[in-house]
Amino acid sequence: MTEIPTLAVTGATGQLGRIVVRLLRERHPDIKVIALVRDVAKAGDLAALGAELRLFDYDQPESLQGALEGVDKLLLISGNAVGERERQHRAVIDAAKAANVGLIAYTSVLRASETSLPIAAEHKATELILRGVGVPHVLLRHGWYLENYLFRVQAAAKDGKLVHCAGDGRISAAARADYAEAAVAILTSPESQAGKIYELAGSDSFTFADMAAETTRQSGRSVVAVDLPKPEFEAAIVAIGLPAFVAALIAKSDYGAREGGLFDDSRTLERVIGREPTPLHQMITSALSGI
Ligand SMILES: NC(=O)c1ccc[n+]([C@@H]2O[C@H](COP(=O)([O-])OP(=O)(O)OC[C@H]3O[C@@H](n4cnc5c(N)ncnc54)[C@H](OP(=O)(O)O)[C@@H]3O)[C@@H](O)[C@H]2O)c1
Structure with missing residues (x-):
């Protein structure tokens, strides 16, 4: 991995992704930031911030590996197509493995392993895929926004x-911007993040x-x-x-x-940001x- 890593963010035109890209550009201008987007026309503001735009559609698995070439760390922001996400996330994780991405940070859900929240099923499945595929990863488990x-x-x-x-x-809810700030802190931390799990909440x-x-x-x-x-x-x-x-x-x-x-009540988010x-x-x- 180069000393100054190249970071890529999926869902970069989404509400969370936009904040992450902006904070990365504002706080870490030396880092190369790649905004992975489905629709370049929606990402003019991200390009204006200095992010490189690359097309990235979870439903086009054959195109994903190429878009991840040269990426050291990837923020995989969970998709919003409930019911489709396990398949979509698997495609991204397989592509990241094939492209030798050094670290995937995945936005999961609070206490994914034991929670009974029905919305957690696809997050649990994605965490299992990350472990099964064997790519270094860190889990950013989000509480409610x-x-x-x-x-x-x-x-x-x-x-x-x-x-x-x-x-x-x-x-214990927190603002989207707080979770975005945590993602930026974790992705840019000089400490190794592989294998860590952050339970992030208000x-x-x-x-x-x-x-x-x-x-x-x-x-x-x-x-x-x-x-x-x-x-x-x-x-x-x-x-x-x-x-x-x-x-x-x-x-x-x-x-x-x-x-x-x-x-x-872990106050992990507070410590991270x-x-x-x-x-x-x-x-x-x-x-x-x-x-
Ligand atoms: N914990 C909570 O309370 C909570 C609340 C809301 C959401 N979430 C989760 O957190 C994620 C981020 O939140 P958010 O508010 O930023 O959601 P959002 O604004 O809906 O953003 C979702 C992003 O996913 C992208 N996306 C969807 N399908 C895709 C595909 N097939 N290929 C590539 N990109 C795709 C969207 O692309 P486009 O910009 O092109 O549409 C968008 O950028 C959500 O997707 C959801 O999983 C959690």
Whole structure:
């Protein structure tokens, strides 16, 4: 591996990937950054930052190895096509192995090995593939993104009800930008990262009742958390404008939270980024400024 590595980022035109590429260019201008994208037309801003653009579509496995030539470290940002991701990630990992990529950092899910969250299945499968293929890798296991709650907080500020089905489950969410910063810190660390597992999550956990109380405090209108049975919850989410399959996914996540699946008190993210992750009240301020 050269002294200054070449880093490549998949999903670079996605919300997380864009932040990672920007931070890499801002904080490590000497490092060559390759933005792996499906659509170059969406990546003009990344090229303007000095990233090299390469076409990269998980569904075109034959093209992946060539796009990874010369890459020392690869951030594999998990895809968003739920149900297709095990196959897609396998294609990327096989290509990275064939291209002699020195390290894959994979964005997995919090406590992937033991969590009961249904969304974790493809992450568990990807972690197994990484081990099976035998490519050096580091696992960036992400807790929930605070941004997942923006839409519900905005709806609650309008009608006074923050619907959920998470019971008193505590949630240790952090902002997307915090997870991006952690990825940058880990990818650019001078220490060897192969074999490491980072359980990344917010430092301060909260319940939906806490979220409702903070929304009340900031909006000046009374908002109560309403814990609904799962079918009623899904119907309520559809009623505030999200598609049924998204409502089903959110319900499963809330249920996971009820069982402790979104809680973490390790403060690993805080240690990695060297500051407290974004707190709940800041996400609520952003949510309320957007309505
Ligand atoms: N823990 C959580 O709370 C949480 C929440 C949301 C998402 N996630 C996970 O974290 C990932 C990153 O989050 P995000 O907010 O950045 O998601 P996002 O904005 O949806 O970005 C996903 C990226 O994956 C790319 N992609 C999808 N299919 C692809 C394919 N076939 N080939 C190549 N690239 C493909 C997309 O490309 P285009 O830009 O061309 O569309 C996009 O850049 C998500 O994909 C999901 O796995 C976790």
